[in-house]
Amino acid sequence: MRKSILLICVLCLGALLSEMKGQTATFKALFLYNFTKNIDWPAEANGSDLVITILGDDDVSAELEKIAKVKKAGNKSIKIVQARSVKEVGDSHIVFLGAAKSALMQTLSYEQQDKPVLLVADKGGLCKQGAGISFVTVSGKLRYEICPALIESHNLKVTQKIISLGIEVQ
Amino acid sequence: MLKTKYIIIVLFSLFACAGVMAQEGEKTSLTKEKVLSMTTEELSALSLEDLMSAIDVVGVSSLEELYELLLNKDVTSASKSEESLFDSPLSTTVLSHDQIIASGATTIEEALRLVPGLIVREKTNGNFDVHIRGNDNLPAKNMLLYSENMNTLVMINGRPVFNYSHGGTLWETLPVGFEDIDRIEVVRGPSSALYGPNALSGVINIITQTITDESPLVSGNVQAGSLNTLIGDIAYREKLNDKISIGVTGNFEARDREREEILIYDRGGSQYSLDGQPVDPGYYNVGEINRMRNGSLPVWPPYDVKGERYDIYKSFPDPEQAKERRGINAYLDYKVSESTNISLMAGHQNSQAVTSSMGDVPTPYTTKIASTSYVDMRANYKGLSLQANYNGGTIDYMSGNEGFELDNQQLNLQAEYDWNLGKVSIRPGVSYQSMSYDDSEHIAKVGNGYLNQKRTINILAGSARFDYRPTDKLRLVAALRAEKYNKPDDVYASWQLVGSYKISDDNIVRAVYSRANQSSFLVNTYSNYTWNVVNMEYPRIMQFDGNEDHDLKTMDMFEVGYRTRPAKSLFLDIEAFYTISEDFGALMPSSTSFAVFNPLDVAMTGATPDVNGIVNINYQNMDLVAKQQGVTASFDWVISEKLVANGNFTYQQTKLDNYFPLNRNEVVGYQAGVLSADPDLPTKIGQAIADYVGGVQGGLINPEEQTYAIVSSTGGVPDVEQDDYEHKATPSYFGGFSLTYRPCKKLEIFPQAYFFGEQTFENQYSTETIDAKFLLNAKVSYKANDNLTFFVNGRNILNMKDREFAYMDEIPGMVLGGLNFKF
Numbered sequence: 001m002r003k004s005i006l007l008i009c010v011l012c013l014g015a016l017l018s019e020m021k022g023q024t025a026t027f028k029a030l031f032l033y034n035f036t037k038n039i040d041w042p043a044e045a046n047g048s049d050l051v052i053t054i055l056g057d058d059d060v061s062a063e064l065e066k067i068a069k070v071k072k073a074g075n076k077s078i079k080i081v082q083a084r085s086v087k088e089v090g091d092s093h094i095v096f097l098g099a100a101k102s103a104l105m106q107t108l109s110y111e112q113q114d115k116p117v118l119l120v121a122d123k124g125g126l127c128k129q130g131a132g133i134s135f136v137t138v139s140g141k142l143r144y145e146i147c148p149a150l151i152e153s154h155n156l157k158v159t160q161k162i163i164s165l166g167i168e169v170q
Numbered sequence: 171m172l173k174t175k176y177i178i179i180v181l182f183s184l185f186a187c188a189g190v191m192a193q194e195g196e197k198t199s200l201t202k203e204k205v206l207s208m209t210t211e212e213l214s215a216l217s218l219e220d221l222m223s224a225i226d227v228v229g230v231s232s233l234e235e236l237y238e239l240l241l242n243k244d245v246t247s248a249s250k251s252e253e254s255l256f257d258s259p260l261s262t263t264v265l266s267h268d269q270i271i272a273s274g275a276t277t278i279e280e281a282l283r284l285v286p287g288l289i290v291r292e293k294t295n296g297n298f299d300v301h302i303r304g305n306d307n308l309p310a311k312n313m314l315l316y317s318e319n320m321n322t323l324v325m326i327n328g329r330p331v332f333n334y335s336h337g338g339t340l341w342e343t344l345p346v347g348f349e350d351i352d353r354i355e356v357v358r359g360p361s362s363a364l365y366g367p368n369a370l371s372g373v374i375n376i377i378t379q380t381i382t383d384e385s386p387l388v389s390g391n392v393q394a395g396s397l398n399t400l401i402g403d404i405a406y407r408e409k410l411n412d413k414i415s416i417g418v419t420g421n422f423e424a425r426d427r428e429r430e431e432i433l434i435y436d437r438g439g440s441q442y443s444l445d446g447q448p449v450d451p452g453y454y455n456v457g458e459i460n461r462m463r464n465g466s467l468p469v470w471p472p473y474d475v476k477g478e479r480y481d482i483y484k485s486f487p488d489p490e491q492a493k494e495r496r497g498i499n500a501y502l503d504y505k506v507s508e509s510t511n512i513s514l515m516a517g518h519q520n521s522q523a524v525t526s527s528m529g530d531v532p533t534p535y536t537t538k539i540a541s542t543s544y545v546d547m548r549a550n551y552k553g554l555s556l557q558a559n560y561n562g563g564t565i566d567y568m569s570g571n572e573g574f575e576l577d578n579q580q581l582n583l584q585a586e587y588d589w590n591l592g593k594v595s596i597r598p599g600v601s602y603q604s605m606s607y608d609d610s611e612h613i614a615k616v617g618n619g620y621l622n623q624k625r626t627i628n629i630l631a632g633s634a635r636f637d638y639r640p641t642d643k644l645r646l647v648a649a650l651r652a653e654k655y656n657k658p659d660d661v662y663a664s665w666q667l668v669g670s671y672k673i674s675d676d677n678i679v680r681a682v683y684s685r686a687n688q689s690s691f692l693v694n695t696y697s698n699y700t701w702n703v704v705n706m707e708y709p710r711i712m713q714f715d716g717n718e719d720h721d722l723k724t725m726d727m728f729e730v731g732y733r734t735r736p737a738k739s740l741f742l743d744i745e746a747f748y749t750i751s752e753d754f755g756a757l758m759p760s761s762t763s764f765a766v767f768n769p770l771d772v773a774m775t776g777a778t779p780d781v782n783g784i785v786n787i788n789y790q791n792m793d794l795v796a797k798q799q800g801v802t803a804s805f806d807w808v809i810s811e812k813l814v815a816n817g818n819f820t821y822q823q824t825k826l827d828n829y830f831p832l833n834r835n836e837v838v839g840y841q842a843g844v845l846s847a848d849p850d851l852p853t854k855i856g857q858a859i860a861d862y863v864g865g866v867q868g869g870l871i872n873p874e875e876q877t878y879a880i881v882s883s884t885g886g887v888p889d890v891e892q893d894d895y896e897h898k899a900t901p902s903y904f905g906g907f908s909l910t911y912r913p914c915k916k917l918e919i920f921p922q923a924y925f926f927g928e929q930t931f932e933n934q935y936s937t938e939t940i941d942a943k944f945l946l947n948a949k950v951s952y953k954a955n956d957n958l959t960f961f962v963n964g965r966n967i968l969n970m971k972d973r974e975f976a977y978m979d980e981i982p983g984m985v986l987g988g989l990n991f992k993f
Contacts (some may be wrong), residue, residue: 071215137238
């Protein structure tokens with residue numbers, strides 16, 4: 001039995017080294033950018049830039065930087081801010097909470113509850129903890145759960161299109 | 171033969187359907203290459219629906235999907251709210267529907283062999299014993315009843331499916347099949363503070379599927395093979411509109427034993443004979459058992475109950491069949507408003523299983539027959555969660571044995587509220603449980619059952635859970651619960667105190683101190699059963715009495731754990747635990763009496779006195795303390811898109827203090843020896859007869875009601891308790907590993923090993939050694955198209971037939987074939 005386990009471990013080690021990097025971060029960044037086209041922020045949230053704060057996902061942050069270089073959100077420049085903790089999250093139009101930090105969702109939503117911000121999470125089920133949108137993988141396809149009531153509670157307007165293309169949850 | 175025909179027809183029909191449906195290919199002008207060649211600017215310019223179409227064409231890479239599915243699971247049972255498994259503050263494992271199907275497990279219990287820290291032993295084909303971490307068969311040296319796992323709370327969507335009559339879980343009575351299940355969450359360690367009593371070693375929460383737009387309309391699994399095994403389930407689910415979803419599922423399982431004979435074991439010097447010829451204990455068919463005698467007495471004497479014959483044929487109506495069960499479930503989800511949701515689930519099951527006995531009969535086997543129904547309602551309004559459920563029906567724990575068939579009604583009500591205050595979330599709750607069991611409809615007269623009427627246990631509980639995150643890395647959890655029982659009339663407290671610290675996104679440590687308690691059970695509390703022994707020479711009467719004021723068993727646990735993701739593809743979890751269990755209880759002899767059973771004959775005709783024993787057995791707490799220490803390590807490793815490895819290993823040691831090394835019969839024998847050694851015994855016999863005759867003549871004794879004269883009694887037990895006794899009923903090591911190998915998209919090979927070390931099972935009649943065992947299973951699946959997967963499923967392919975559970979069957983290797991379908 002020991003020999004078998006050893007053999008399996010050796011085989012596995014070689015395979016580990018050839019780990020692939022997926023496209024998912026790019027897709028999530030594109031989704032986040034696309035959400036800016038389908039959400040209306042109130043007047044008090046207006047500034048010269050549309051601020052997207054990323055908490056806990058360097059890959060998505062890097063992909064968003066690429067988009068920000070070539071695209072605008074309406075007539076606003078897109079500003080990407082990286083935060084390392086909930087405390088560091090400043091005024092933002094969108095806050096994206098990476099999967100590794102999903103335990104912070106309740107705290108984040110509490111801290112941001114009265115602000116005009118779209119909270120996006122990277123893990124299914126987090127709408128129950130305050131995320132307006134949460135990415136999920138369904139049958140190999142990237143999808144998102146959306147809770148219109150939660151988004152509207154932040155004084156944002158959400159298009160019917162973004163609702164109908166997502167998985168609506170409470 | 172007929173079954174085979176049907177299977178072929180079903181297979182052919184499904185294959186044909188799938189073939190037609192497979193013709194409907196994806197219609198899109200986008201190709202993967204085209205999307206991948208687009209620049210960021212071009213992709214950013216797409217509308218949301220076009221972007222989604224483009225992303226769908228590329229898809230999430232298989233590797234990314236595997237990371238998500240296997241290494242980034244969610245769990246709700248550890249905190250009663252959804253959280254990442256990695257962040258769970260308790261030792262937790264989630265088994266997904268896809269993992270269960272891929273593994274080839276033929277039952278829920280067998281699937282649990284994939285879970286770290288679980289000991290799963292097969293008793294008869296498809297009937298299992300499941301324990302979390304061990305502490306099993308305590309107190310030892312007693313009836314097989316005490317080998318049932320009374321330490322783990324099994325639930326379906328948070329609804330307890332627990333046997334409050336005797337304690338334990340009747341797995342064959344679970345109404346759900348694989349197609350009902352979304353995932354199984356296992357939390358190791360005392361969890362009564364969250365889920366109520368009986369979650370001492372942990373909880374197993376079976377979560378059913380949520381009906382979404384993505385749910386297949388019809389899905390199912392069917393497989394058939396060795397030992398006439400036929401297992402199938404089917405589900406229909408539909409989201410009718412934005413507010414209403416419905417579903418109906420059905421499941422079926424039938425499987426034979428590897429033999430039809432029943433083991434008759436040596437019950438302390440039995441002198442068996444068959445057709446007048448002396449025979450040894452061993453395996454006999456029911457016809458032979460019907461003719462066997464123990465000394466001068468029949469081994470399985472028949473009697474009538476309400477005009478029905480209770481004999482060996484009623485006890486074992488299908489001795490060749492290990493299990494047959496059918497279940498049906500209906501689901502209704504109603505989204506009342508944006509903030510209000512109601513889920514209804516209801517179902518029914520019929521089951522019959524030949525498995526280990528709960529009572530004291532000449533065989534360790536019994537047939538359990540159950541017919542139960544349930545309805546479960548869950549409602550959410552903002553932070554408020556309500557759950558109400560009812561389970562009722564009839565369970566015959568030992569068919570053909572009067573007094574063991576009970577009607578049961580279980581009601582659970584629960585309300586909890588999630589109150590999020592930012593860094594602190596508080597979840598207060600109240601619950602009420604009422605469990606009633608009634609044997610009066612199934613006994614010939616009062617006194618023949620052990621309850622003899624409807625008896626109830628009520629539990630009223632209040633709880634609160636505080637989850638405090640002073641920083642992003644530190645988490646402190648305190649869950650407290652107080653339960654008021656009607657019997658015993660007492661309040662019990664349970665708790666979980668947890669601290670976790672997230673060193674980094676990929677490293678987290680945790681420490682837990684928790685306590686849980688068992689509930690009272692009907693048998694322990696209310697027993698009042700007179701067993702007139704007719705198939706053994708001694709004793710003549712055994713009187714079983716419950717104890718309404720006993721102490722409930724508790725378990726305290728100290729645990730530390732560490733979880734890490736050293737690479738994106740690897741998930742490691744290590745937990746070290748130390749538990750102390752005390753306030754064990756058992757039905758044990760409290761006193762033995764000698765009595766003359768023919769006092770009037772002796773007095774009137776000079777007959778020889780018929781002196782025999784009367785044993786009083788009471789449910790009583792014991793001084794026994796079990797101390798267990800152990801460590802469990804597990805890993806999940808996505809090696810490549812084609813290869814995934816999972817494994818776990820547990821090493822544990824259990825020591826007992828105040829261990830009582832004598833079994834029930836030895837205590838009775840000791841007490842009988844004390845009485846026999848009394849030099850005044852002949853005098854006392856004469857005096858007892860004289861007193862009895864005097865009582866009859868004086869009208870103080872009714873000879874119709876009291877047919878015997880008590881000679882002498884004793885309640886003494888020898889002082890032989892031992893400390894630091896090594897408890898060997900739990901194997902010192904156990905675990906398993908598996909590989910998922912997908913050489914191409916259509917083919918999947920899943921070899922899985924499960925192993926455990928040697929065990930020593932101490933029963934009231936003997937001690938049996940269970941050898942270490944290594945089980946190897948393998949399932950090979952071929953995905954014909956998105957709708958249909960064919961498979962060949964080998965269970966125990968090394969044909970290791972050694973017993974896994976004392977006295978039970980030696981189950982051979984099995985081969986099954988079948989398919990999974992979804993449309």
